[in-house]
Amino acid sequence: MLETRKLWMLYVLGGLVMLLSLTFHPVGEEAIYPISTLEMWQQNVWLIQLLYGGNVLHNPLLNWLMVPVAQLLGWTKVLVAARIVTIIATLATGVVLAWLVWHLSRERVLAALSALSFLSFFDVLCYHGWLGYADPTFGFFIFSAVATLWVATQENRRWLLLVSVIAINLGFLAKAQTAYVFYATAIFVLLFRRDARAFLLHPLSVVLLLMAFSFPFAWYGLLPSGHAQGGRMADEILAKLAGIGLLDYLRKLVAYPLEVLLGLFPVAWLAAWLLFRQRTQLLRSAPAWLHTGGWMALFMLLPYWLAPQSGIRYLIPAYPIFALFAAGIVWQAGPDWLERSRRWILFVLGLQALLFTVLFPYYQDHYRGxxxxxxxxxxxxxxxxxxxxxxxxxxxxxxxxxxxxxxxxxxxxxxxxxxxxxxxxxxxxxxxxxxxxxxxxxxxxxxxxxxxxxxxxxxxxxx
The missing domain is CATH 3.40.1010 (Cobalt-precorrin-4 Transmethylase; domain 1)
Known part of the structure; x- marks a missing residue:
């Protein structure tokens, strides 16, 4: 039987290997936040994100979080500061997931397995979990909002709902209005439960939720270029809905779930195979919270699957929900499948070590970096x-x-x-x-x- 302590040791090991990325050269458009944070610091401008002296009309929370780290390390290490914030956000997301699963199931091993399943997703462990982009920080606050919302409805704790409202607004400040799409999806699914419906439709809860969804208007009103920024961010979202050719759209409908599944290797693969083989048996015996998590995962996936243009990293806020559902399915299948999941996670951790110590440094030295x-x-x-x-x-x-x-x-x-x-x-x-x-x-x-x-x-x- 898996031991909680050993699962958390693997979690820590994955996080430690991830720290090797602090020595890597920039990847993709990773330089945006180091450049803008340095410029904001030099010009003492904090409400707008600067790039080459211009306002890029994006939200600045990641810049704010990078400043104390860059101050501590020195401003010549501003890229390292971005990655430290990202790695902390990634690891903290797994901890919040374990907290949520513990409150839902009271199973410590399952809580630790869920966190490790999230961290060991190939896309998290080997790529987006350490890159100095806004997405992991965005995902951390959104998932924290969903997790506290879920526990608030289950345990009738309105103070947790307030925490959830604060967290979702921080998620918005980390990136974009799409934070509220994930949040609204979680609310929609929870409303199908009678106990959650009674809690969420209470007048005080409604007031708190209205505060969450009205925050962007207050934020844009505070900014000197708020109207332009709100329009720019909305335009970026709407651009993803722009039509493409029918054949291209059909290719996307087929390719996108496969790309997502590849990014969620290995535990999601085990869960998918189990559902294919034993769907009726597993789902019939699954607890109500696991069904709720499955519906959340599906409804969070659908907008990005059906949109004409989208990328896997836009789904990062939903990754912990996928991990919760996948780990829960493997848990339902029994000890043999739990042991298989551990072996596959060890394989991915070994792949991560090879990638971070040999393959990626070689690529950066000889091609781009x-x-x-x-x-x-x-x-x-x-x-x-x-x-x-x-x-x-x-x-x-x-x-x-x-x-x-x-x-x-x-x-x-x-x-x-x-x-x-x-x-x-x-x-x-x-x-x-x-x-x-x-x-x-x-x-x-x-x-x-x-x-x-x-x-x-x-x-x-x-x-």
Missing amino acids: KNYLDTAQDVLLLTQGHALYSNDSTASGLNVVMYLDVLRYPQQAVQFPPAQWTDGYALARTTDATLGRVVKTYRLGADDVVLHCRGGACPSKSD
Whole structure:
């Protein structure tokens, strides 16, 4: 039989290996939050997220959380600060999941298995669980809101409902209005339970929930560009609903659940196989809370599955619900399946160790990662203290600029080129005659970063 202590030891082991990512170079668009946090700190601007000096109209909670970590480590470690916040959010999500499962089942082993199932999801353990994106922090607050809401309805604790309201609004501040889609889905499913319905429809509960859903309006009213920010964020969501060709849409309907299932390897795979083999038997004997979790998982998946455009990382707030349901199904199947789940989790932990110590460092050294730092160092050598700007918002351009910012710190972070400038250098994704003469083009993976110069800063033709 599985032991709670051993499961938590594996949980800690996965978190410790995840810390190896603190030495990695930036991945994808990971530089956005390090750049914006450094700029906000330098300019003492806290309500709007800055990038190259401009307002990108996104919510700033992750930036706020990064500031004390960057202060402690030093601002040259701002990427490390982003990843530390992400890893803490990921590990804290698993702990909240264990707390929820304990309150639902009173089974300590199942609570620990649920947390470990979440952490060992391939997409969490080996990728999105450590990347310095907003999604894990977004997911932590949303799931904390759902978990406290669920326990509040079960134990008739209105103070937990207040905690839930605070948590969902923090989720919104971490990223976007879609936080309320997950929250509303949880409320919708819980309303099918008589005890939960009586609690949630109580006048005081209704007032608290209205406070949750009205918070974005208060937030946008506080911001100097609130109307524009609310519109921009809504437009980004609506863009995912834009129509695509029928054949492309059918491909997406088939591919998306497969992509999700791949990201939820291994425990979700075991649960899917068990449901395929023993669905009637397992579901008939399952407790009511497991049925509730299954419906929540399904209804949280559906909007992203049916939307013409969506990615797996948008589902991160639902990952703990998937883990709860998957672990519960494996638990229902008995000790042999629990032991199989442990062995598969050990396999993924071994894969994580191989990926973090060998494969990913090799990839970054030989293809994409270290070349961002090398490019930034070369740009500094060529520009030699002249004014330096950038209008390159591609992933490669952002990663180079992030290294420029930390290498030049405490100088002002790189900004957009001003309307009028006569001497200096500017980075762009392509050759742009309006920025001046091309000094050098850097090939970074499949992307280019082009350095331009103007005026007296330009090197002589013979250089």
